[in-house]
Amino acid sequence: MEVTIRRFRIEDYDRVIELWQACGLPLKPKGRDxxxxxxxxxxxPEIIFLVAEAEGRVIGTVLASYDGRKGWINRLAVDPSFRGRGLAQKLVRLAEQELEKEGLRMFAALIEADNLPSIKLFQKLGYVHHPEIKYFTRKLSPDI
Ligand SMILES: CC(C)(COP(=O)(O)OP(=O)(O)OC[C@H]1O[C@@H](n2cnc3c(N)ncnc32)[C@H](O)[C@@H]1OP(=O)(O)O)[C@@H](O)C(=O)NCCC(=O)NCCS
Structure with a gap:
C-alpha cells in the first residue's frame, strides 16, 4: 500500500474531522477545530499540519506547532484499519523534522493518562514522561 504524507489542504477538512471522530480525539467543533x-x-507559519493519504483517503494526521522555545506534537491520529504499521511513528518523525527546520530542538506532547498506545509510542520515540507536571489551562470560553 502506498502512503503519501503531505501538507493538509482545507479540502481535507471533512475527512480529517471524520478521522478524528473515528479515533476518539476530543473535538472542539465550535472552537479550535x-x-x-x-x-x-x-x-x-508556526502551524505544520500533515496528513497521510492512501487509496484516496486521509488515514492519518499530525499537527505540529511551535512557539519560540518548544515544538508541540498535536492531533496525532491513524485510521483504526491502518494501525500497527508504523504510520504514527513516521508522522511524528516527519513533524519533528519540520520543527527542526524552524530551529526547534525540543519536542513535547500532551497525552491523556489512560492512552496507553500513545504513551508507548512516544516512549519508543524517546520522549520522557514528567509525572511531576500538572497541566493547567484557562479558556476565555468553554468550547474553544
Ligand atoms: C496512537 C496511534 C496514533 C498509534 O498509531 P499507529 O500507526 O498504530 O502506531 P505505530 O504503528 O507507529 O506504532 C509505533 C509504536 O507505538 C506503540 N503502540 C502503538 N499502538 C499501540 C498499542 N495499541 N498498544 C501498545 N503500544 C502501541 C508501540 O510501541 C509501537 O511500536 P511497535 O509496533 O514496534 O510495538 C493510534 O493508535 C491512534 O490514532 N489512536 C487514537 C488517537 C490518539 O490517541 N492519538 C494520540 C493523541 S496524544
Missing part, C-alpha cells in the same frame, strides 16, 4: 479556525491556523 472549526473550519474557520483551522483555516486561520493554516495561515500561521
Amino acid at each position: 472549526s473550519r474557520e479556525e483551522i483555516s486561520r491556523q493554516l495561515r500561521r
Whole structure:
C-alpha cells in the first residue's frame, strides 16, 4: 500500500474531522477545530499540519506547532484499519523534522493518562514522561 504524507489542504477538512471522530480525539467543533479556525491556523507559519493519504483517503494526521522555545506534537491520529504499521511513528518523525527546520530542538506532547498506545509510542520515540507536571489551562470560553 502506498502512503503519501503531505501538507493538509482545507479540502481535507471533512475527512480529517471524520478521522478524528473515528479515533476518539476530543473535538472542539465550535472552537479550535472549526473550519474557520483551522483555516486561520493554516495561515500561521508556526502551524505544520500533515496528513497521510492512501487509496484516496486521509488515514492519518499530525499537527505540529511551535512557539519560540518548544515544538508541540498535536492531533496525532491513524485510521483504526491502518494501525500497527508504523504510520504514527513516521508522522511524528516527519513533524519533528519540520520543527527542526524552524530551529526547534525540543519536542513535547500532551497525552491523556489512560492512552496507553500513545504513551508507548512516544516512549519508543524517546520522549520522557514528567509525572511531576500538572497541566493547567484557562479558556476565555468553554468550547474553544
Ligand atoms: C496512537 C496511534 C496514533 C498509534 O498509531 P499507529 O500507526 O498504530 O502506531 P505505530 O504503528 O507507529 O506504532 C509505533 C509504536 O507505538 C506503540 N503502540 C502503538 N499502538 C499501540 C498499542 N495499541 N498498544 C501498545 N503500544 C502501541 C508501540 O510501541 C509501537 O511500536 P511497535 O509496533 O514496534 O510495538 C493510534 O493508535 C491512534 O490514532 N489512536 C487514537 C488517537 C490518539 O490517541 N492519538 C494520540 C493523541 S496524544
